[in-house]
Each structure stands twice: as structure tokens, then as C-alpha cells.
Amino acid sequence: MNHRSPFTTPFTRRGLLVSGAGLAAGVALTGGGALAGAQATPGASPASSPVATTSKVAERASGEVRVTGFWGEPELKQLEKVWAAFSEKYPNITVKAEPIPSDYLTKIQADIAAGNVADVFMVQNEYAQDFMSRNVLLSIDDYMSEDGISKDEFYKPLIDAYTWQDKLYGLPKDWSPIAMVYDPDAFEAAGAAVPTTWDELHDTLTKLKDNKGSVQFALDPQMARYVIWLFQAGGSLTNPEVTEIELNSDAAKTALNEMYGLYKDGLSTPSADIGAGWPGDAYGQGLTSVAFEGNWLFPALASDHPDRKYAVAELPAGPAGKGTPAFTTSYSIFAGSKNPDAAWVAVNFLTGPEGAKIASELGLAIPGRPDLEAGWLELFPERKPYIEAGTYATSVQYGPGGQKFQQDADAILQSLWAGQVEPDAAMQQIYDTAVSDITLTGQ
Amino acid sequence: MQLAMSRQRRKPRNPTATEDAIAGWIFIAPAIILVSVFVFWPIVQIFWLSFHEWSVITPEKPWVGLQNYRDFFHNPDFKLAFRNTLWYSIGVVPVQTFLGIFLAVLANQKIRGRGFFRTAFYFPSISSTVVIAVIFLWLYQQNGLINFVLRKIGFSPPQPPWLANPKGVIQMALDTVGIHHVNPWFAGPSVALLSIMMMAIWTSMGSYMVIFLAGLQDIPAEVYEAAALDGANARQQFFGITIPMLRPVIFFVVTLGFIGTFQVFDSIYIMAPGGAPAKTTLTLGYLVYQQGFQNFAMGYASAVAIVLFAIILAIYFVQRRIIGRGDQL
Numbered sequence: 228m229n230h231r232s233p234f235t236t237p238f239t240r241r242g243l244l245v246s247g248a249g250l251a252a253g254v255a256l257t258g259g260g261a262l263a264g265a266q267a268t269p270g271a272s273p274a275s276s277p278v279a280t281t282s283k284v285a286e287r288a289s290g291e292v293r294v295t296g297f298w299g300e301p302e303l304k305q306l307e308k309v310w311a312a313f314s315e316k317y318p319n320i321t322v323k324a325e326p327i328p329s330d331y332l333t334k335i336q337a338d339i340a341a342g343n344v345a346d347v348f349m350v351q352n353e354y355a356q357d358f359m360s361r362n363v364l365l366s367i368d369d370y371m372s373e374d375g376i377s378k379d380e381f382y383k384p385l386i387d388a389y390t391w392q393d394k395l396y397g398l399p400k401d402w403s404p405i406a407m408v409y410d411p412d413a414f415e416a417a418g419a420a421v422p423t424t425w426d427e428l429h430d431t432l433t434k435l436k437d438n439k440g441s442v443q444f445a446l447d448p449q450m451a452r453y454v455i456w457l458f459q460a461g462g463s464l465t466n467p468e469v470t471e472i473e474l475n476s477d478a479a480k481t482a483l484n485e486m487y488g489l490y491k492d493g494l495s496t497p498s499a500d501i502g503a504g505w506p507g508d509a510y511g512q513g514l515t516s517v518a519f520e521g522n523w524l525f526p527a528l529a530s531d532h533p534d535r536k537y538a539v540a541e542l543p544a545g546p547a548g549k550g551t552p553a554f555t556t557s558y559s560i561f562a563g564s565k566n567p568d569a570a571w572v573a574v575n576f577l578t579g580p581e582g583a584k585i586a587s588e589l590g591l592a593i594p595g596r597p598d599l600e601a602g603w604l605e606l607f608p609e610r611k612p613y614i615e616a617g618t619y620a621t622s623v624q625y626g627p628g629g630q631k632f633q634q635d636a637d638a639i640l641q642s643l644w645a646g647q648v649e650p651d652a653a654m655q656q657i658y659d660t661a662v663s664d665i666t667l668t669g670q
Numbered sequence: 671m672q673l674a675m676s677r678q679r680r681k682p683r684n685p686t687a688t689e690d691a692i693a694g695w696i697f698i699a700p701a702i703i704l705v706s707v708f709v710f711w712p713i714v715q716i717f718w719l720s721f722h723e724w725s726v727i728t729p730e731k732p733w734v735g736l737q738n739y740r741d742f743f744h745n746p747d748f749k750l751a752f753r754n755t756l757w758y759s760i761g762v763v764p765v766q767t768f769l770g771i772f773l774a775v776l777a778n779q780k781i782r783g784r785g786f787f788r789t790a791f792y793f794p795s796i797s798s799t800v801v802i803a804v805i806f807l808w809l810y811q812q813n814g815l816i817n818f819v820l821r822k823i824g825f826s827p828p829q830p831p832w833l834a835n836p837k838g839v840i841q842m843a844l845d846t847v848g849i850h851h852v853n854p855w856f857a858g859p860s861v862a863l864l865s866i867m868m869m870a871i872w873t874s875m876g877s878y879m880v881i882f883l884a885g886l887q888d889i890p891a892e893v894y895e896a897a898a899l900d901g902a903n904a905r906q907q908f909f910g911i912t913i914p915m916l917r918p919v920i921f922f923v924v925t926l927g928f929i930g931t932f933q934v935f936d937s938i939y940i941m942a943p944g945g946a947p948a949k950t951t952l953t954l955g956y957l958v959y960q961q962g963f964q965n966f967a968m969g970y971a972s973a974v975a976i977v978l979f980a981i982i983l984a985i986y987f988v989q990r991r992i993i994g995r996g997d998q999l
Contacts, residue, residue: 391977497834500834
């Protein structure tokens with residue numbers, strides 16, 4: 228697949244959305260199902276600078292809107308500019324931000340149960356389907372058509388992540404796929420090339436290890452990383468109709484053997500074994516030269532290890548081509564909100580060209596809107612591979628019951644790494660767990 | 671004039687029994703109300719909830735009868751959590767009881783710096799469990815202080831490092847004599863769980879020391895003198911006098927110990943969330959949290975909580991049989 232420059236003509240940008248849909252089974256995971264659905268409206272404005280519109284709904288909306296999320300300190304500070312811009316544009320509506328810095332999922336569940344959760348809250352792709360299937364979120368299709376917001380303004384895999392039974396329940400605030408972050412100096416010293424296939428990855432890691440004398444790649448046994456190899460082997464969690472689990476496929480077994488093989492061959496190590504909290508920490512400390520991480524790595528590096536050099540490249544491709552998981556968060560409206568109109572205006576602004584632009588300047592994640600791509604890349608040119616991964620990234624969603632499945636699958640992977648079970652048996656256990664934990668309702 | 675004088679001279683009569691009782695109730699009313707609202711009522715509600723299904727984020731609570739309880743037999747998580755919790759309790763309670771008695775006897779001696787030692791041993795018990803857990807999280811790192819000391823004295827630290835190691839310790843011991851792959855129920859607590867147990871013992875032995883100290887001081891010195899006159903040595907005095915006279919305190923400490931260890935949650939949440947590695951640190955208390963707040967199954971979590979309550983109650987009765995309360999505590 229050729230690398231597309233982000234500074235493309237509008238047609239190619241639309242092409243970016245359509246090809247994202249075309250990529251194999253993974254998209255079905257996200258519950259959207261409509262592979263053919265992503266047609267950009269022919270008349271859509273192709274401007275490379277985002278066009279800001281004024282919400283029609285805002286004309287009848289007023290009052291207070293409570294917004295909550297798990298923003299960290301830097302993001303909260305940045306958001307103050309967003310709130311200021313919002314009050315200027317819509318003086319009738321007051322936004323009250325109520326951050327929940329830790330135990331976010333626990334707290335909003337308690338608030339939802341009590342009926343007093345904020346009107347607008349952040350929903351991550353991991354549990355979005357659990358919420359959508361239980362009617363906790365308000366569908367926004369009507370608001371979108373009233374205000375002339377098209378789904379094409381956002382990357383399709385992200386829209387799919389928040390679509391349930393053909394209705395949309397949130398707009399993506401930002402996202403990040405996983406790419407390869409590496410130390411160019413270490414690569415040069417070892418004479419290693421940036422790998423583009425699984426075999427080249429083995430070569431590169433071996434050269435790095437021989438040069439430095441220790442394993443140079445930290446990889447933890449987690450489902451959230453296993454999916455990298457799964458997608459690259461052409462596998463998927465479910466069939467396109469989302470009625471059957473497909474983790475017993477040959478591709479799934481190949482993927483697990485490849486990922487576990489790196490550990491068995493001494494080319495990867497869990498981060499705890501080398502004294503790091505997570506692979507990003509291992510890279511930042513200089514213990515490793517390669518990390519498979521998302522955008523979240525860079526603010527952590529900037530604050531804890533600002534002198535660490537890095538370069539970014541796309542992940543090596545597997546037998547079925549390139550693949551990478553996408554993680555995203557949305558702003559969604561609570562189904563029981565007392566002020567849904569104002570809540571929609573807030574969501575629209577936060578994810579619209581003005582609000583999202585200010586928020587994305589922090590570089591914590593990639594904006595969910597293609598029209599902000601160019602500006603973002605001007606700020607962070609070295610992160611281009613993340614944008615390019617957007618053409619083949621697949622949103623990671625397991626379906627209702629997915630949280631439990633992820634915990635159980637992580638435990639199985641941990642016992643595989645501990646040598647307590649063989650890879651094929653582990654794969655079978657993961658499949659059985661998926662079948663029992665996840666409730667597939669079909670799309 | 672006579673009337674005024676008689677009023678002055680009239681003595682206040684003693685309160686009747688009824689007035690006493692009413693006054694008593696009024697004084698404890700605030701405490702009763704608080705405890706009822708925040709302790710008794712939630713327990714009743716949880717019992718009720720255990721017969722329903724509830725995902726927390728939706729208001730519907732359909733009745734499911736005994737299904738949540740029946741699920742225990744099919745659910746590997748519950749068996750795992752029960753097993754881990756059992757190992758945790760069996761490992762922690764005897765050791766912390768014994769160390770409590772040991773430290774109390776030591777701290778009861780008339781040595782210099784006795785006050786300092788009592789304070790030092792007691793200090794961890796009054797610190798926040800969360801703070802201690804975070805500190806131990808750092809101590810147990812691959813390059814943390816514990817491994818550093820181990821390497822210095824010539825031992826090689828466990829690989830993977832402590833909190834990431836799912837191997838059962840009994841299994842590891844049996845491996846050295848060539849017995850591999852023993853039934854998981856007998857593989858013992860994992861190294862990760864053992865790390866948390868050691869931290870728990872270190873934290874709690876001080877508070878049990880204080881309880882035993884109080885118990886020791888209840889034993890009259892004359893008994894020891896009499897025994898010494900009869901020719902009993904220190905060891906005979908310890909096992910013949912100290913332990914038997916401490917029986918009610920031992921019963922109290924062991925009960926508290928089991929209640930506390932069966933409900934362990936804080937340290938697991940900080941040091942090994944998710945029951946990592948490989949669910950070997952998943953305890954019943956953590957299972958309740960996980961099912962209720964992460965897996966959208968609050969009804970099931972309530973059932974686990976009720977079963978936990980039943981188990982602890984059963985242990986209390988078994989203990990009472992075996993150790994006996996001795997005298998009234």
C-alpha cells in the first residue's frame with residue numbers, strides 16, 4: 228500500500244475514509260457493519276482549513292451543561308481555552324467541567340446509577356458497546372442532520388466505534404493507533420534497518436540485541452497488543468456480521484505464535500522483568516530501543532525523559548499486510564440528560580473544527596477530524612506514521628462483555644508467558660473465554 | 671415561706687429504670703442511626719440484590735432467583751478467588767498471630783528503649799494501607815530495594831520479579847525435588863501473592879502486638895512467681911502460663927485476622943490490579959469490585975459478597991469450637 232501524504236487533494240482524503248472501511252474483517256468488530264457506507268457527500272466542502280459553523284440547535288438551547296472526563300492536568304489547562312472560546316460563541320450556554328482524574332469508569336457508573344452523571348461524558352472504545360447496548364447514551368443522528376454535521380467529517384473507524392444498530396452515539400474527540408517508536412542512534416550502531424515485515428522485525432531485534440547485549444524490545448502479554456499481530460495476520464475477532472467469534476481461525480493461531488515467538492526467542496521481554504512499568508517507560512529509561520506504542524507515549528516522554536531521542540515508523544506488516552489497532556475516546560450525551568440540546572451544542576463544539584483544534588495542539592492524541600490533520604502535522608511532523616496508520620487501523624471493540632473478556636484473555640496470555648500452558652491450548656482458552664464472556668447480538 | 675423552704679430542701683429523686691433506659695437510647699441513637707443507614711441497610715440491600723441482575727448503568731433489576739449463587743460452581747473465577755483467598759488467610763493469620771505474641775513478649779521485657787520499639791513496631795498499623803502498598807510496589811520492582819539487598823547478600827531474586835511472578839511457591843519447592851505439575855490447588859500462593867502477604871504481615875503484626883501486650887499485662891505477676899518457685903523455666907512458663915491465659919486474646923486476634931484477610935482488597939487493588947499475574951492475586955474482595963464495577967454485574971458481585979460473609983461467619987464458629995473463647999473477653 229502506498230503511503231499517502233496528508234496534504235492531499237480532497238478526493239484522496241475521502242479515499243482515505245473509504246479505504247479505511249474496505250479493510251477486511253477488523254472493521255466489522257466496531258459494530259458499524261456497513262462496509263459500503265462511507266461515501267463522502269459529493270458536495271462536501273473540500274477546504275483544507277476547517278469550516279466552522281454555528282449550531283442551529285444552539286438557538287433554542289440554554290442553561291448549564293455539565294461535562295466530565297478523565298483529562299489530566301495538561302489537558303485541563305488546554306481545555307480552558309476551549310471553554311473560553313465556547314462561551315464567546317454561545318453565551319446562552321454555560322459549561323461546567325467536572326474532571327474525574329482516576330477511577331473514571333467506576334465513578335461514572337456510580338453516577339449513572341444515581342441518575343446524576345454529567346450531561347456529556349467521555350466514552351472509550353473499550354466499553355462503548357457495553358454502554359450503547361444498555362441505552363445509556365443518547366443517539367445524535369437527529370442533531371447532526373439539524374446542524375448539518377456529516378459523519379464524513381470524522382475518520383470512519385472512529386464513527387463505527389460509536390455506532391450501534393445503525394445509530395450514532397457519540398463523536399470522537401481524538402484517537403491513536405499503534406506505531407513503532409525507535410531509537411535511530413541504536414539502529415545505526417547495530418546496522419539495523421527499520422523493519423517492514425515480520426521476518427525483518429526478527430532480524431532487526433536480533434541485531435539490536437547483539438549490539439547492546441540485552442533485549443531491546445519490551446512487550447507485555449496483553450490482549451491490547453495481541454490484536455496487532457491478529458490484524459496483521461488477517462484475522463479478526465468476529466465475522467463481518469458480528470454473529471460469531473473467529474478467534475479459532477488459523478490467522479489467530481499464527482498471530483499468537485508470532486507474538487509469543489518473539490518472547491520465546493529472547494527478542495522481547497515483559498516490562499516488569501527489566502524494571503519498567505510499561506513498554507513506554509522501558510523505552511524512556513533507555514532500557515529498550517523499540518516500542519510499539521501510541522501517541523500517549525510522547526507526553527509521558529516529554530515530562531519524564533525529555534532528552535530521549537526517538538523516531539516513528541509504521542509497524543512492520545504481517546502476512547496479510549499492514550494492521551494496527553486504533554484506540555479512541557468520544558464525547559457522548561447521557562440518555563437521561565435534562566438538557567440534551569445544550570449538551571449537543573457542547574459535544575458539537577468540542578469535536579468540531581474549533582474545539583478539537585485547540586485541544587489537539589497538546590499532541591496527546593490525533594484529532595478525530597481529517598480536516599485538522601494538516602495543522603496537527605505541522606506541529607508534530609515526526610508523527611506522520613500515525614496518521615498514515617489511520618488508513619488501515621481498526622478500532623478495538625469486543626462487544627458487550629468485552630471488559631471481562633479482556634481481563635480473562637490477559638490472564639491467559641500471562642500464564643502462557645509464564646510457561647504454564649502451550650500456545651495452541653492458550654489460543655483455545657482465549658476462544659472459549661470470548662464465546663462465554665461476549666454477547667454478540669449481530670449487527 | 672414554708673413552701674419555699676420545702677422546695678429548696680426537696681432532694682432530687684433518683685431516675686427510674688425507665689428514665690435510665692430512655693436516656694441510654696437517646697445517647698446511642700446517633701450511633702445506631704449511622705450504623706443502620708450505612709452498615710445494616712446496605713447489607714440487607716446487598717442480600718436482596720444478590721437475587722437480581724443489575725448492570726449499574728441501567729435501572730432495570732430483573733429477578734433471577736438463585737442463579738447468581740448457582741453460577742459459583744461453574745465460574746472458574748470464583749473458585750480461583752476462593753483458593754487465592756484461602757492461601758492468603760492460611761499464610762497470613764498464623765504468622766501474624768505468632769509474631770504478635772512474640773513481639774508482645776519481647777516488648778513486655780524491661781529493656782531499654784522499650785518505648786521506642788513498641789512505637790516502631792506499631793507504626794505501620796496506623797499508616798494508610800494504600801501508602802504502604804505504593805511504597806512496597808516500588809520496593810518489589812526488578813531493580814528495587816528488596817532485590818538490591820538480595821543480590822548484595824548473594825541470593826538471586828525471583829525471575830520474573832515478585833509482583834509479576836505467577837508461579838506457586840509450593841510448586842517451586844516441589845520442583846527442586848523433581849515433582850512437577852502438581853494439582854493447582856496445592857501449588858501454593860504465587861510469588862506475587864506471597865509478596866502481598868509478606869507486606870500484610872509486616873503491616874499488621876504491630877497492632878496485634880499491642881493487643882497481646884494488653885493481654886499479657888492482664889496476667890498477674892504472682893502466677894509467674896509461683897511457677898518460678900515451683901521450678902518452671904522460661905519455656906515452660908511461656909507455654910504453660912502465657913499461652914493458656916492469652917486464649918481469649920488469641921481467639922480475638924485470630925478472628926479479626928481471618929475477617930481481615932478474607933476481605934483483603936486495598937493492597938490487591940494497588941499492587942496487583944486485575945488479579946495479575948494470571949489471576950493468582952484475585953481474591954474474593956477484589957472479585958466483588960471487579961464484577962460490580964468493571965463487568966457490569968452488580969447482582970453477581972452482591973452474591974459473592976454474601977457468600978464471603980457466610981464463609982467468614984462459618985470460620986468464626988469453627989474457631990470458637992477449636993480455640994474456645996476461654997473466659998469472657
